Each structure stands twice: as C-alpha cells, then as structure tokens.
Amino acid sequence: MKHFISTRELDKAEAISLLDATHDMAVARATKESSKTGLQGMTIANVFFEDSTRTRLSFEVAARALGADVITFTSAGSSVSKGESLKDTLKTLEAMGADAIVLRHAQSGSAETVVRSGWVGSHIVNAGDGTHEHPTQALLDAYTVRCRLLGSTSQGRDLTGVSVVIAGDVLHSRVARSNLWLLSTLGATVSVAAPISLQPRGLAGMGVQTFSTLDDALDSDPQVVMTLRVQRERMSSGFFPNESEYSRFWGMTAPRLAKLGDHAIVMHPGPMNRGLEISSSVADSARSTVTEQVTNGVAARMAVLQRIMGGNR
Amino acid sequence: MTTIVIRGARQMGGETADIVVVDGLISGEGQSTVTADRVIDASGLIALPGLVDLHTHLREPGGESSETVLTGSRAAAAGGYTAVHAMANTNPVADNAAVVERVLDLGVAAGYVTVRPVGAVTQNLDGLQLADIGAMAASRARVSVFSDDGRCVADALLMRRALEYVSTFGGVVAQHAQDPSLTVGSQMNEGVVSTELGLAGWPAVAEEAIIARDVLLAEAVGARLHVCHVSTAGAVDVLRWAKRRGITVTAEATPHHLLLTEDLARGYSPLFKVNPPLRTAEDVEAVRLGLADGTIDIVATDHAPHSVDAKEGTWADAAFGMVGLESALVVMTKALVETGLMNWQDIARVASTTPAQIGGVPGYDKPLAVGSVANITLFDPTPSTPWTADRLAGRSVNSPFQNLTLPGRVISTIFHGKETVRDGLVVAAEELMR
Numbered sequence: 204m205k206h207f208i209s210t211r212e213l214d215k216a217e218a219i220s221l222l223d224a225t226h227d228m229a230v231a232r233a234t235k236e237s238s239k240t241g242l243q244g245m246t247i248a249n250v251f252f253e254d255s256t257r258t259r260l261s262f263e264v265a266a267r268a269l270g271a272d273v274i275t276f277t278s279a280g281s282s283v284s285k286g287e288s289l290k291d292t293l294k295t296l297e298a299m300g301a302d303a304i305v306l307r308h309a310q311s312g313s314a315e316t317v318v319r320s321g322w323v324g325s326h327i328v329n330a331g332d333g334t335h336e337h338p339t340q341a342l343l344d345a346y347t348v349r350c351r352l353l354g355s356t357s358q359g360r361d362l363t364g365v366s367v368v369i370a371g372d373v374l375h376s377r378v379a380r381s382n383l384w385l386l387s388t389l390g391a392t393v394s395v396a397a398p399i400s401l402q403p404r405g406l407a408g409m410g411v412q413t414f415s416t417l418d419d420a421l422d423s424d425p426q427v428v429m430t431l432r433v434q435r436e437r438m439s440s441g442f443f444p445n446e447s448e449y450s451r452f453w454g455m456t457a458p459r460l461a462k463l464g465d466h467a468i469v470m471h472p473g474p475m476n477r478g479l480e481i482s483s484s485v486a487d488s489a490r491s492t493v494t495e496q497v498t499n500g501v502a503a504r505m506a507v508l509q510r511i512m513g514g515n516r
Numbered sequence: 517m518t519t520i521v522i523r524g525a526r527q528m529g530g531e532t533a534d535i536v537v538v539d540g541l542i543s544g545e546g547q548s549t550v551t552a553d554r555v556i557d558a559s560g561l562i563a564l565p566g567l568v569d570l571h572t573h574l575r576e577p578g579g580e581s582s583e584t585v586l587t588g589s590r591a592a593a594a595g596g597y598t599a600v601h602a603m604a605n606t607n608p609v610a611d612n613a614a615v616v617e618r619v620l621d622l623g624v625a626a627g628y629v630t631v632r633p634v635g636a637v638t639q640n641l642d643g644l645q646l647a648d649i650g651a652m653a654a655s656r657a658r659v660s661v662f663s664d665d666g667r668c669v670a671d672a673l674l675m676r677r678a679l680e681y682v683s684t685f686g687g688v689v690a691q692h693a694q695d696p697s698l699t700v701g702s703q704m705n706e707g708v709v710s711t712e713l714g715l716a717g718w719p720a721v722a723e724e725a726i727i728a729r730d731v732l733l734a735e736a737v738g739a740r741l742h743v744c745h746v747s748t749a750g751a752v753d754v755l756r757w758a759k760r761r762g763i764t765v766t767a768e769a770t771p772h773h774l775l776l777t778e779d780l781a782r783g784y785s786p787l788f789k790v791n792p793p794l795r796t797a798e799d800v801e802a803v804r805l806g807l808a809d810g811t812i813d814i815v816a817t818d819h820a821p822h823s824v825d826a827k828e829g830t831w832a833d834a835a836f837g838m839v840g841l842e843s844a845l846v847v848m849t850k851a852l853v854e855t856g857l858m859n860w861q862d863i864a865r866v867a868s869t870t871p872a873q874i875g876g877v878p879g880y881d882k883p884l885a886v887g888s889v890a891n892i893t894l895f896d897p898t899p900s901t902p903w904t905a906d907r908l909a910g911r912s913v914n915s916p917f918q919n920l921t922l923p924g925r926v927i928s929t930i931f932h933g934k935e936t937v938r939d940g941l942v943v944a945a946e947e948l949m950r
Binding site for chain 2: 311312320334335336403405409
C-alpha cells in the first residue's frame with residue numbers, strides 16, 4: 204500500500220489488518236512503550252488547505268510517535284486552493300524532503316487527483332477531501348467499535364452482526380461515506396437516519412437502509428449510534444428549519460439513549476455541537492466514546508503511516 | 517475555373533455517383549468526363565453535405581490561449597464541418613455589433629468554414645438587460661441566433677421579453693436550460709455516482725423545469741425557441757409533449773450526451789466535467805431515441821476548448837467543457853448509425869440541413885444537389901480505431917473520447933468548392949489563401 208486515499212478500496216483482510224495494527228499502536232502508546240522505531244529520519248508534511256486543528260494535531264502526534272519529522276502547511280484561503288497551487292505546493296514540499304504528504308482539502312477527489320496526476324512521488328494520505336472521504340476517521344471509528352463491542356477478543360475479527368446507525372447530515376459528510384464503506388466491508392449493517400433533504404441519492408442502491416427520524420432508526424435496536432456534526436449554514440440553505448427541530452427529530456438525547464440496548468455506544472467525530480446533534484448528558488455519559496475516539500485516532504494514524512511508509516526503509 | 521471531380525462516393529449512403537464541382541458549385545453529377553483540376557477517388561466513402569454546427573465555442577476574443585477563430589475553424593474542417601455558430605460568451609461578450617462583426621471577419625479571414633456569430637441575449641450575459649439584439653441582427657454579421665449559453669436566461673419575465681424581442685428580428689433564442697438556484701455549486705449529475713464521489717449533484721429537474729417553462733412561454737408569445745444540449749430523459753419527454761402541442765421549439769443534443777455517461781466521473785478526471793453534466797445510461801438512450809424520432813432536431817457539438825491548466829486540477833477547480841468538432845461525426849456513427857437508429861440521410865439532416873435552417877445559413881437546403889454551393893464531406897465509415905489526440909486539429913486537447921475505439925474518419929471536407937481537408941489532413945492556411 205503506497206497511499207491511503209479511501210476506505211472504499213480496502214478489502215476485508217486489509218481492513219482487519221489495519222485494525223490489528225491500530226491495536227498494536229494503541230497498546231504501545233498506552234504502556235508508554237516506545238514505538239519510535241518505525242519512521243525515524245523520515246519527513247511527513249501535513250498539508251491542510253482547510254482548517255481542522257484536531258485532525259492536524261492527531262497526525263502530528265502520530266508522526267512524532269513514530270519518530271518522523273513533521274512539517275506543517277496550513278492555508279484555509281480559497282485563493283491558494285486552486286488546482287495549480289495545489290500542484291505547486293505539493294511539489295515544493297516534496298522538494299523539501301517530504302516522504303509523505305497528509306492532505307486535507309476542501310474539494311472532493313483532491314487526494315485521488317494528486318495520486319493520479321503524478322505531480323509528486325510522495326506517499327499521500329487523505330486527511331479529508333471535501334464531502335467525499337475521511338478514511339483515517341473511519342478507521343479509528345471502526346477500531347473504537349471493535350474495542351468496545353468485542354473487547355479483549357477483538358484482534359483479527361471483523362464486525363459481522365454489528366448494526367450501526369449514522370445520524371445526521373450524510374449528504375455533506377465525508378465521515379459518513381468512509382464509515383459506510385469500511386463498516387460494510389467489515390460485515391456490519393449500516394443504516395442512516397436523517398431528514399430526506401440531507402440524505403444523498405442512491406443510498407438504497409448502496410445497500411443502506413434509510414430512516415426518516417432517529418426514533419425510527421433506534422427501533423431497529425442498533426449497537427452503535429454515530430452522530431454527525433451539523434453545520435449551522437445548512438439551516439440558511441434550507442436543509443432543515445432550525446436547531447430545535449433538528450434536535451427534536453435527530454438529536455441524540457438522554458431519552459433516546461435510554462432506548463438503546465445495554466452495551467450500545469454513541470459516537471461523535473467531533474467537534475460536537477452540544478445540545479444540537481448530541482446532548483451534553485449523552486456526550487459525557489459512559490456510553491459515549493468521544494474521547495476514546497480521539498485517543499484511538501492517534502493509534503489509527505500511526506498504523507496508517509507505518510503501513511504505507513514502513514516498507515520504504 | 518477550378519474543377520474537382522469526386523469519383524464513386526455513395527450519396528448520403530445511397531447510390532454511388534460522381535460529383536463535379538465547378539467554381540464552388542455542384543455542377544453535373546454522374547458526368548465526370550470534364551478535365552478536372554483534381555480528382556478525388558471516393559470509392560467506399562459516404563458523401564454528406566458539409567456539416568453545420570449550431571453550438572461552437574471559438575473563444576476569440578479573449579480566450580485565445582484555448583482556441584481562436586482560426587484554430588477552431590481548422591478543428592471544424594477536420595470534423596467535416598463547413599459552417600459553425602460561434603457562441604457569444606467571449607471576452608468581451610458578443611453583445612454588440614462590433615464584436616459580432618469582428619468574429620465574422622476573423623472567420624472570413626481564416627477561410628475554413630462559414631463562421632456565424634451568435635449574439636448574447638443579455639448584456640454581458642448578466643441576465644439583467646437585453647443586449648443590442650437589433651443592432652447585431654442588422655450588422656454585417658446578420659445575427660439570427662441569440663444565446664447566453666454558459667448561463668441560463670433564468671428570469672421568466674426577461675425570457676419572455678427576449679423571445680418577443682428576438683422574434684421581432686426573425687431570430688431565435690437558444691436557451692441554456694439550467695435553473696441556477698437548483699444548481700448552486702453543482703458538479704455532476706445527481707445520483708448514485710455523485711453520492712459515491714461526494715460531488716455536489718446537478719439534478720435533471722434543473723434542466724427540465726426551465727425547458728417546460730420556456731416552451732410554455734414560447735407558445736404564449738408565439739415565438740421560436742431553441743433548446744441547447746438536451747441531456748435528460750425528462751427533457752426529451754417535455755419536448756415531445758411541446759411538439760405534439762404544436763409549439764415552435766427545436767432542440768439539440770451533443771455527441772457526448774449521445775455516448776458518455778456519468779460513471780466516467782469516477783476517478784475525478786476533469787476531462788469528463790461538462791455542462792450540462794454527463795447523465796445516466798437511461799438518459800443517453802432517451803436522447804438517442806429523441807433524435808431518432810425527431811423530438812430532438814439536431815446534433816450540435818458544444819465544442820468547448822480549455823487549456824491543459826484548466827483541466828488538470830481537482831474536479832471542482834477545473835473548467836466545464838469538452839472539445840467535440842473533430843469527433844462529432846465518428847461519435848454520431850457510433851451512437852446513431854451503428855445502432856441502427858439512423859441512416860446517413862438522417863445524419864445529413866440532423867448535422868447539416870436542419871441546423872443550417874435553424875441558424876439561417878444559406879446554401880444547405882438541397883444537400884448535394886446540382887446547383888448548390890459545394891459544401892461536401894467525404895467520410896470513410898469503416899476503420900474502427902482508437903480515438904487519439906493526433907486527430908484533434910484545434911488548439912486544445914480536452915477530448916473525452918481519447919482511447920475509445922470509434923468508427924470512421926473524415927477523409928475530405930470541401931468548403932465553397934475548396935478542399936479544407938485532404939486525405940484526412942487539414943489543408944494549410946497558406947494554400948486556402950490562394
């Protein structure tokens with residue numbers, strides 16, 4: 204594996220292998236055992252054309268934990284996000300010695316375009332491309348699900364029999380897409396709960412069951428509820444009327460948490476809008492995996508960087 | 517006196533006969549005994565009337581890095597065209613007599629095809645106030661097709677006024693049917709593939725709703741309407757209904773919408789980014805059937821050249837559009853003739869006679885008839901070869917057909933009695949000057 208662009212292209216064996224590698228990294232981190240064996244002497248460039256402090260920091264921590272040097276380029280301005288500038292920026296960073304480029308970009312397909320174009324020879328990691336994919340988020344989410352539901356027996360296993368509800372703005376969510384593909388590959392059943400205005404076309408054709416409201420979805424007794432961040436500008440563009448309606452029909456609240464089975468978990472990729480898509484009592488409850496997801500994110504990104512770059516040594 | 521004898525071509529795919537061209541006119545068929553300046557062995561070739569494109573972007577003035585009137589004229593000749601309609605979205609916009617006369621003069625100077633300037637409907641294509649429609653109609657360019665192509669005349673009242681005012685001068689409004697509010701940020705056809713790729717969807721209804729509105733407006737004010745680049749099955753249905761109702765509407769389909777589908781967006785290659793977007797296989801089939809049954813009147817290329825830079829970045833950054841003049845006839849052969857939907861007479865109708873009629877281009881009403889202006893295309897339908905960039909003759913190479921195996925080749929194009937393409941190659945500009 205030279206690049207990590209998409210969860211859609213992962214087969215089941217690769218996906219399980221990455222989850223297992225994530226586990227090894229997580230154990231190494233938790234026991235303070237040094238894992239700085241992997242990528243010493245290598246340079247990883249974090250190239251963020253779009254603000255995402257937590258993803259950027261997570262990749263930085265992961266790279267440093269593996270012994271790599273990190274250089275960071277951030278530019279949220281639209282004037283430099285044009286194709287030519289993307290090309291020139293990446294060529295410049297490669298010329299400075301970047302062995303891998305971790306790319307966050309506001310446009311769907313940007314990471315795939317960089318790989319296809321051959322502009323640079325570096326490894327490319329997709330850290331989120333527009334409304335398309337966020338594959339390391341999906342990996343850390345799947346790992347979190349596997350840890351929580353399967354516990355100490357989880358190594359080597361897939362997610363057969365696990366049912367997951369993704370709730371919220373699936374239309375604009377790269378997290379939802381990457382999760383949908385990875386979880387399905389791992390054998391989980393994925394359904395979606397969202398207003399129809401925020402459901403993309405063709406979900407049924409992708410094997411996804413759709414529910415109009417979160418209550419309808421919870422009646423199916425899922426083991427995992429994955430809430431998505433709501434962008435407030437969706438209200439002004441008419442996808443839904445206001446926050447109270449959203450919260451009423453699609454918010455993960457304490458009464459809804461009570462409807463879930465004993466071991467069911469609630470996830471959120473962060474940052475959360477407390478009181479909108481998730482209530483504080485749910486977010487801070489023992490069922491919430493929000494902070495574990497952040498911890499696991501470092502391990503998952505270590506696993507990915509090690510996987511694509513480790514063979515180069 | 518210059519004489520060309522074309523030996524043994526099948527006239528629009530039918531009877532084999534010789535064609536004699538004398539001083540720019542088709543003189544006597546079937547009597548090739550004159551002393552010819554040039555004899556073309558056309559056995560096995562199909563003779564068609566010179567093709568007429570109602571929808572071409574020549575980019576000049578303002579976009580010379582991607583095409584000029586001269587380079588676009590060469591691309592047209594290579595594709596078997598003898599007349600093109602140059603769209604108005606240049607810089608400056610062709611919204612006044614000076615620009616359309618300039619484009620007309622550049623076309624005459626280039627000498628490969630008749631260049632008919634299209635005038636903008638609204639000033640600067642802004643959709644707010646009518647352009648100098650009368651002045652353009654009365655200019656030396658004799659503009660009769662008006663279009664804001666690239667943008668839709670979205671405001672219903674302004675569209676009504678445009679239909680009325682353009683009909684005052686005997687012209688036609690060619691509408692780019694795209695409701696702007698339904699397509700904010702849209703990147704590709706809305707459906708399973710847009711969901712998968714995370715690209716903002718471009719719903720079919722954005723095209724269909726405007727066409728439905730406009731045919732009713734055209735009926736209400738008694739004006740002619742032409743609909744550009746029909747791409748959806750629903751749009752074909754609306755047009756079929758309108759024609760049955762007796763509304764004076766004509767419509768065009770592009771070669772790419774007759775062959776390519778949205779699946780090509782997978783991989784995010786901007787070569788497949790176009791407005792309107794590539795649609796589904798069902799839409800392609802409906803557009804083909806619409807052409808075959810006359811619901812759609814013509815094939816028009818929407819030849820839209822773009823520089824390599826404009827087509828190499830991310831999908832959202834890249835420009836909309838594809839070059840299409842050089843490949844149009846081979847794509848029609850693949851999509852319409854080889855499928856049995858059309859014969860060569862039908863091709864002559866949808867790619868020459870009818871577009872000339874809609875655009876008011878004289879000399880195309882009696883294809884290949886004695887006494888007509890000698891605009892002739894000789895096409896070899898047999899070789900099936902990979903379509904490669906070396907078949908392109910304009911300044912830009914953004915062809916979506918590259919590496920597809922497509923049938924046929926334009927061997928010869930004759931414009932006003934002069935060869936502009938000989939043995940499959942575009943004739944040098946210096947030779948045309950002579």
